[in-house]
Amino acid sequence: MRKILFLTLVLLVASVVPAAAGKFGYIDSMTLATESEPAKAAQEKMKGDFGAEAKTVENLAKDLEKKMQELQVQAAALSEAAREDKKVELLRMRRDVEDKQRALARKVQAANESVRKSISTMILMATQDFAKKNQYDIIFDRSYPSMVHAEPALDVTKEVMVELNRIYRENKKK
Numbered sequence: 001m002r003k004i005l006f007l008t009l010v011l012l013v014a015s016v017v018p019a020a021a022g023k024f025g026y027i028d029s030m031t032l033a034t035e036s037e038p039a040k041a042a043q044e045k046m047k048g049d050f051g052a053e054a055k056t057v058e059n060l061a062k063d064l065e066k067k068m069q070e071l072q073v074q075a076a077a078l079s080e081a082a083r084e085d086k087k088v089e090l091l092r093m094r095r096d097v098e099d100k101q102r103a104l105a106r107k108v109q110a111a112n113e114s115v116r117k118s119i120s121t122m123i124l125m126a127t128q129d130f131a132k133k134n135q136y137d138i139i140f141d142r143s144y145p146s147m148v149h150a151e152p153a154l155d156v157t158k159e160v161m162v163e164l165n166r167i168y169r170e171n172k173k174k
Helices: 002-020 029-035 037-074 080-133 157-173
Strands: 024-027 138-141
Touching: 024 029, 024 080, 024 157, 029 037, 029 080, 029 157, 037 080, 037 157, 080 138, 080 157
Parallel strands: 024 138
Antiparallel strands: none
């Protein structure tokens, strides 16, 4: 009787364990956030939005550098008052360039943050859609330090990227 009860218990436990095992996978959200269609489109948009302003600020910085070198060359030939006037002018110019660089950096950072939030939301939607369609119980994110090891066979980043690109194209049509 004891053996039958023990055997029944072992069979019951053995049948429950495989049922608890689910389908697992992982993604690399950094790859999705940099190599997917929405990420590449956002990068191109950022270049278009801020490229001209960045070029202008870069040209101002080059102009400032050129004028500083000219002052060094001409310093001996200039009077003390003229030299001081040039230094004040260059100092003002340097502050102006630095102010423009900081303003541009703030604009780019704000735009990046907005884009990052949008892409993160899309990645989450794509991952959830992919998990439901393919019956995954859990999908981890390799980009976070909690994942120590994962078999490459569990990597579903490419499949999720396909889903992400599909969602992006659908939203783009609207």
